[in-house]
Amino acid sequence: MTGTLFETPDLWERLAAERRPILLWGTGNGADKILNICEARGIPIAGIFASDGFVRSRVFRGFPVTSWAEAKRSCGADRPVVLMAFGSSRPEVLENAKRIANEAILLAPDVPAFGEGLFTRAFANEHRAEISAARELLSDEASKQIFDLVLAYKWTGEVSYLLEAVSDPEEVAKNILRPETIRTYADLGAYTGDTIRTLAQLAPNLQTVFAMEPDPHSFRKLEAYAAAEERFRVLPVQAAAWNTEGEVLFDESGNRNAGALSNRSAALENRPAKVRPVRALPPDALVGQTPVDFIKYDVEGSEREALEGSQKTILRDFPKLMVSVYHRVDDFFALPLLVQKSFPAYNRFYLRRAAGIPAWDLNFWAVKE
Numbered sequence: 001m002t003g004t005l006f007e008t009p010d011l012w013e014r015l016a017a018e019r020r021p022i023l024l025w026g027t028g029n030g031a032d033k034i035l036n037i038c039e040a041r042g043i044p045i046a047g048i049f050a051s052d053g054f055v056r057s058r059v060f061r062g063f064p065v066t067s068w069a070e071a072k073r074s075c076g077a078d079r080p081v082v083l084m085a086f087g088s089s090r091p092e093v094l095e096n097a098k099r100i101a102n103e104a105i106l107l108a109p110d111v112p113a114f115g116e117g118l119f120t121r122a123f124a125n126e127h128r129a130e131i132s133a134a135r136e137l138l139s140d141e142a143s144k145q146i147f148d149l150v151l152a153y154k155w156t157g158e159v160s161y162l163l164e165a166v167s168d169p170e171e172v173a174k175n176i177l178r179p180e181t182i183r184t185y186a187d188l189g190a191y192t193g194d195t196i197r198t199l200a201q202l203a204p205n206l207q208t209v210f211a212m213e214p215d216p217h218s219f220r221k222l223e224a225y226a227a228a229e230e231r232f233r234v235l236p237v238q239a240a241a242w243n244t245e246g247e248v249l250f251d252e253s254g255n256r257n258a259g260a261l262s263n264r265s266a267a268l269e270n271r272p273a274k275v276r277p278v279r280a281l282p283p284d285a286l287v288g289q290t291p292v293d294f295i296k297y298d299v300e301g302s303e304r305e306a307l308e309g310s311q312k313t314i315l316r317d318f319p320k321l322m323v324s325v326y327h328r329v330d331d332f333f334a335l336p337l338l339v340q341k342s343f344p345a346y347n348r349f350y351l352r353r354a355a356g357i358p359a360w361d362l363n364f365w366a367v368k369e
Helices: 011-016 029-040 068-075 091-103 121-126 128-137 141-156 159-164 169-177 194-200 216-228 283-287 303-308 311-317 331-342
Strands: 022-025 047-049 063-066 081-084 105-107 184-188 208-212 233-237 246-251 275-281 294-297 320-324 348-353 362-367
Touching: 011 141, 022 029, 022 068, 047 068, 063 068, 091 105, 091 159, 121 128, 128 141, 128 331, 141 159, 141 331, 141 348, 169 320, 169 348, 169 362, 184 194, 184 283, 194 208, 208 283, 216 233, 275 283, 283 311, 294 303, 303 311, 303 320, 303 331, 320 331, 331 348, 331 362
Parallel strands: 022 047, 022 081, 047 063, 081 105, 184 208, 184 294, 208 233, 294 320
Antiparallel strands: 246 275, 320 362, 348 362
């Protein structure tokens, strides 16, 4: 797979050679990152447009923000190249993406939410052995298909690969999670309690949930949910999952870019950050001596530190692990290999993904059978 794929131009090589007008769809952090990359690589942008309902009289990075119809008309091309600069899993947004893809060459550059680096030819060649090893680690063909589709997307930016790389939640529950076995759950990156609610619908024997969330706004909602939940105990803790106990600086700038300040991309250095100190806590300290059946890691680029801070619990209880592997450029291969190396008793590994653009919500599962 990698040999054939990597013989073709990567996304940025393709854009550098492009002769059709290139338009940017969206504004915000993602657009900032893509514009910075294009400027550094000499890739010209012909205009910026926003989704219908978000168009208003404004300028972004020197470009007037227009509608799709106006941007297409102004660039003077029947099928311009469109770079999607934001992410969504909402059905109406995905339908709009499909509509634009019928009128343009729609690409969604893979720029990491946290940290540095870019999936380019140089990066891929440097890590080719690790990429292959991570694929070989996977235990079923469904996982390998997801891996191949996501890899092809990262290389080409083609959204068609992502539209195909979608897993069935019922299959995940039945064949991997097996929710009837879950009594105690550690939700690292619990947000407002949404993933707890989802699990509660599936796990009839759920008794205790340890819920860790660093963002103050989200934590207030999580606390309110925990107080109202009567079916089982929800124990909310405002802290960042980390490998040592102490304090970290937290950037609460919002949405997909909220996380430890040390994870913030240098591409956002001109964007104001709302920074405050928050408690850092290893998951081992969170759960103490309580046996744990399932741990979810979705901690905005700090998955490595959170895994390191969970070693005692994992080696004691061998819970099912679900690790988000999409925040950093190397997460999709580096984190699976880290789990295998750190916890060799695990013997079944899976990759599953929810619908959406770009390649977010990509989850690696580790199970000891």
